[in-house]
Amino acid sequence: MTNEREMLLSRIGIFYDGNYFYHVSNYYCYGHPRKSRLSIPGIHDFIKRYVSYQEKVSPAFCQIVDCHYFRGRLPALEANERQILLNERIFDDILMREGIVTHYLPITRGGEKGVDVSLALEALELTIYKKFNVVVLIASDGDYIPLVRKINSLGTRVMVLGWDFEYTDDNGNVRYTSTSTRLLNESAYPLRMHDVINGTKRLPDISPDMLFVNQQSDNSAPSEPEVPDYAEPDEGEADENASKPFTDPVRRRGRIVQLKGGYGFISTDVPSKNLFFFTEQLRNCDFNELMLGDLMEYEPGFNDRGECCKNVDLVAHADRNGDR
Numbered sequence: 001m002t003n004e005r006e007m008l009l010s011r012i013g014i015f016y017d018g019n020y021f022y023h024v025s026n027y028y029c030y031g032h033p034r035k036s037r038l039s040i041p042g043i044h045d046f047i048k049r050y051v052s053y054q055e056k057v058s059p060a061f062c063q064i065v066d067c068h069y070f071r072g073r074l075p076a077l078e079a080n081e082r083q084i085l086l087n088e089r090i091f092d093d094i095l096m097r098e099g100i101v102t103h104y105l106p107i108t109r110g111g112e113k114g115v116d117v118s119l120a121l122e123a124l125e126l127t128i129y130k131k132f133n134v135v136v137l138i139a140s141d142g143d144y145i146p147l148v149r150k151i152n153s154l155g156t157r158v159m160v161l162g163w164d165f166e167y168t169d170d171n172g173n174v175r176y177t178s179t180s181t182r183l184l185n186e187s188a189y190p191l192r193m194h195d196v197i198n199g200t201k202r203l204p205d206i207s208p209d210m211l212f213v214n215q216q217s218d219n220s221a222p223s224e225p226e227v228p229d230y231a232e233p234d235e236g237e238a239d240e241n242a243s244k245p246f247t248d249p250v251r252r253r254g255r256i257v258q259l260k261g262g263y264g265f266i267s268t269d270v271p272s273k274n275l276f277f278f279t280e281q282l283r284n285c286d287f288n289e290l291m292l293g294d295l296m297e298y299e300p301g302f303n304d305r306g307e308c309c310k311n312v313d314l315v316a317h318a319d320r321n322g323d324r
Contacts, residue, residue: 011131011132011133011134012063015067015137017137018070023177038213040098046206048063070105072106134159139162162178254295263279295318298313
């Protein structure tokens with residue numbers, strides 16, 4: 001006779017903090033020995049298997065019934081000017097194939113605002129009306145603690161997928177990403193995913209490999225812009241010691257000739273020679289503020305792949321109504 005508990009469907013709702021997920025995926029693609037992006041279908045399969053293990057329910061009765069992705073987004077014209085519009089559409093196709101509902105908020109000069117509030121309101125409302133058994137948060141911010149407590153009060157279990165890691169950027173600054181310990185402690189199923197991936201936490205019938213894109217056959221990873229072979233891009237969170245003093249002995253100026261997803265190129269005095277810079281090198285401005293033609297000042301430098309721009313400052317924005 002079939003166990004009565006196995007006949008009850010475990011309804012799973014997943015909510016992505018998109019900027020956080022993108023940052024973590026970038027780390028595993030560029031800063032981790034795996035050199036591979038996180039796979040959204042793989043993560044979903046992992047979640048179903050883990051819920052099955054925790055809830056002691058057959059995997060067939062653990063189903064994702066709702067999935068939402070939240071992130072800030074540039075206006076279409078600006079994204080097109082930076083040559084990232086196609087890239088965003090390709091990633092939209094991936095989300096669409098997985099049945100993920102997207103929630104995009106406008107990015108302003110102040111950066112990405114309101115994403116955490118939008119995610120929290122949507123997650124709480126849908127938990128009330130759809131009566132999820134398990135809500136999965138792919139997020140790291142302690143600001144989500146009130147949301148977790150509210151969902152707990154509804155009798156729904158919360159799973160938090162969080163990552164802790166560190167790496168060194170091109171300037172030699174150590175960058176850290178961590179998940180709020182209090183957020184993990186408030187959840188029923190806290191998962192430190194770096195432990196799962198590194199093998200320090202082993203789960204039955206679950207392999208860390210399932211979390212990553214198979215470059216040979218899996219097209220589920222977001223297609224990132226082509227990166228010059230002398231640059232190693234990475235998206236990180238700035239820390240208090242990231243900036244260097246403005247006392248560089250050699251400074252040059254040039255205009256931005258190309259902007260892509262987190263990096264760009266600045267013209268030099270040598271015709272047809274442009275130098276690469278990454279968002280981590282910016283000191284007095286945010287990458288989202290930049291436009292083609294902006295006048296920049298930089299220190300010529302090298303990394304292990306070749307010439308690049310170091311310690312980049314914005315001098316003046318391009319005249320939007322005149323020549324750049």
